[in-house]
Amino acid sequence: MPEKFIDNYLLFQLALASHTFSEEFYQQLRAKGVSPAKWRILINLFDCPGMYLTSLAKYVLYEQSRVTKLVDQLVAEKLVEKQTSHQDRRRVSIHITEAGTKLVAPLIEQAKAHEASVLAKLSPSDQKNLKSILKTLASRHIKDTQVAELEFDESTKKKQG
Amino acid sequence: MPEKFIDNYLLFQLALASHTFSEEFYQQLRAKGVSPAKWRILINLFDCPGMYLTSLAKYVLYEQSRVTKLVDQLVAEKLVEKQTSHQDRRRVSIHITEAGTKLVAPLIEQAKAHEASVLAKLSPSDQKNLKSILKTLASRHIKDTQVAELEFDESTKKKQG
DNA sequence: TCAATGTATATGATTTTTCATATAAATTGG
DNA sequence: CCAATTTATATGAAAAATCATATACATTGA
Numbered sequence: 295m296p297e298k299f300i301d302n303y304l305l306f307q308l309a310l311a312s313h314t315f316s317e318e319f320y321q322q323l324r325a326k327g328v329s330p331a332k333w334r335i336l337i338n339l340f341d342c343p344g345m346y347l348t349s350l351a352k353y354v355l356y357e358q359s360r361v362t363k364l365v366d367q368l369v370a371e372k373l374v375e376k377q378t379s380h381q382d383r384r385r386v387s388i389h390i391t392e393a394g395t396k397l398v399a400p401l402i403e404q405a406k407a408h409e410a411s412v413l414a415k416l417s418p419s420d421q422k423n424l425k426s427i428l429k430t431l432a433s434r435h436i437k438d439t440q441v442a443e444l445e446f447d448e449s450t451k452k453k454q455g
Numbered sequence: 456m457p458e459k460f461i462d463n464y465l466l467f468q469l470a471l472a473s474h475t476f477s478e479e480f481y482q483q484l485r486a487k488g489v490s491p492a493k494w495r496i497l498i499n500l501f502d503c504p505g506m507y508l509t510s511l512a513k514y515v516l517y518e519q520s521r522v523t524k525l526v527d528q529l530v531a532e533k534l535v536e537k538q539t540s541h542q543d544r545r546r547v548s549i550h551i552t553e554a555g556t557k558l559v560a561p562l563i564e565q566a567k568a569h570e571a572s573v574l575a576k577l578s579p580s581d582q583k584n585l586k587s588i589l590k591t592l593a594s595r596h597i598k599d600t601q602v603a604e605l606e607f608d609e610s611t612k613k614k615q616g
Numbered sequence: 617t618c619a620a621t622g623t624a625t626a627t628g629a630t631t632t633t634t635c636a637t638a639t640a641a642a643t644t645g646g
Numbered sequence: 647c648c649a650a651t652t653t654a655t656a657t658g659a660a661a662a663a664t665c666a667t668a669t670a671c672a673t674t675g676a
Contacts, residue, residue, distance in 0.1 A: 298502035299563065300514070304570050305480060307589040308473040313516045314593075316466050331662090341459040348624065353461070355474045360663060362626060384624040384671045402460065409465050415592060424588045427581050428468035431573075432475075492632095509654065521633060523656060545641045545654040 319408045328401065331356070331364050332373075336398040337405075339374060339390040346379070347386045373397060480569045489562065492517070492525050493534075497559040498566075500535060500551040507540075508547045534558060 300306045320330045334354045339345060345353070351361040365388055368374040373394035379385040390398070413421045461467045481491045495515040500506060506514070512522040526549055529535040534555035540546040551559070574582045 300499060300502050301590075301593075302586065303566065304573060304586065304589075305473070305477050305566070307586065307593065308469060309477060309516060311589055311592045312466070312469040312473040316470060319466060338461060341461050346624085355470060357664065358624085359626075359665080363663090366626095382624080382672070384669095386625065405464065405466070412465060412592075416588060420584070420588050420591070423581070423584050425463065425465065425468065427577060427585045427588075428465075428472055429462075430581070431472045431576060432462075432468065507654085518634065519654085520635080520656070524633090527656095543642065543654080545639095547655065 315408075315412050318412075319405065322404060322408065323401065326401075328397070332368065333398070333401060335361070335364055335368060336373065336390060336394055337402065339388055340395060340398050340402070343389050344377075344387045347388060350388060368394070476569075476573050479573075480566065483565060483569065484562065487562075489558070493529065494559075494562060496522070496525055496529060497534065497551060497555055498563065500549055501556060501559050501563070504550050505538075505548045508549060511549060529555070 316330075320333075323330060323333050331354075334356070335350070338350060338353045342353075347361060347365065348358055350365075351358045354361065356364070365374060365376065369376055373391055375389045375391055376386050377389065379387055416424065477491075481494075484491060484494050492515075495517070496511070499511060499514045503514075508522060508526065509519055511526075512519045515522065517525070526535060526537065530537055532554075534552055536550045536552055537547050538550065540548060577585065
């Protein structure tokens with residue numbers, strides 16, 4: 295078969311790689327009863343506790359209204375907590391709980407091991423190149439992570455219906 | 456802010472790049488009234504007419520049952536046709552129609568222009584490296600595209616309810 | 617100060633996607 | 647040749663995701 299357009303089309307190549315390896319890891323997660331969405335939210339909050347909901351949505355690459363719903367589920371499971379901001383009472387910052395941290399910490403180790411197995415397909419220089427090129431491509435996106443200015447007044451914890 | 460795990464995690468980097476640039480292009484498509492799913496199916500059938508349904512599903516990275524439904528919609532729009540295979544009457548090969556080709560051809564040009572704009576963010580050597588690395592990573596996936604052995608007996612065209 | 621405008625999150629209806637399984641045909645081993 | 651198994655696609659119910667919009671608060675400028 296002659297080479298197809300698709301196989302040399304960057305957006306397809308990126309989608310294929312992302313899909314293949316993410317699904318591979320998601321299978322491992324599902325085997326432990328963790329949904330991909332839960333993992334994405336928790337790992338981001340672990341990295342950056344107190345993120346505002348809209349920032350979190352940008353980071354996890356999900357729609358805002360979806361993140362609202364996912365976060366509310368995680369609140370119900372006591373894995374995260376919502377706090378309204380003092381400065382701007384429309385904003386909600388999300389914190390991972392200790393239970394959430396306990397859940398996600400071993401998964402990070404698993405993610406690192408899985409990542410290593412993916413990178414093992416490449417020469418050391420290609421490994422470096424790939425990550426650095428992807429960082430270049432991401433440069434504009436990852437700018438403005440908005441995090442709650444440390445405000446730990448317990449009275450701001452938000453009650454959920 | 457210290458560097459986060461996420462920002463150096465290959466699966467996230469891939470997802471971010473894929474998401475960012477795909478969404479960028481999908482906006483262009485939507486402006487022309489074409490859904491991402493329709494584009495994906497049509498471009499693959501354009502590249503490789505007569506693909507069997509299950510192969511097509513693997514290529515477009517969608518679930519089999521979803522592809523069944525999407526293809527049925529495209530059949531209703533006369534953009535593709537289904538044919539049952541002689542050799543194996545369970546199998547369905549999908550062909551793009553002339554109308555489908557007319558729809559997709561200009562979009563390919565648009566995709567090429569968009570791809571060029573993405574690659575422009577990189578040095579020429581990084582452009583080459585990125586594509587070649589992604590090809591290495593894809594190597595195992597894109598093996599067995601199954602295509603109908605040229606069988607153009609009109610009697611095999613499948614009626615749809 | 618206050619109306620107008622803008623922004624952050626929530627909500628409900630709708631659409632999309634998945635999951636489990638049915639159906640139909642092919643293959644395999646006795 | 648036939649039962650058992652496997653494979654390809656279809657289908658309907660269930661779950662997830664999106665869309666449009668509501669609500670509540672903040673900001674701007676007259």
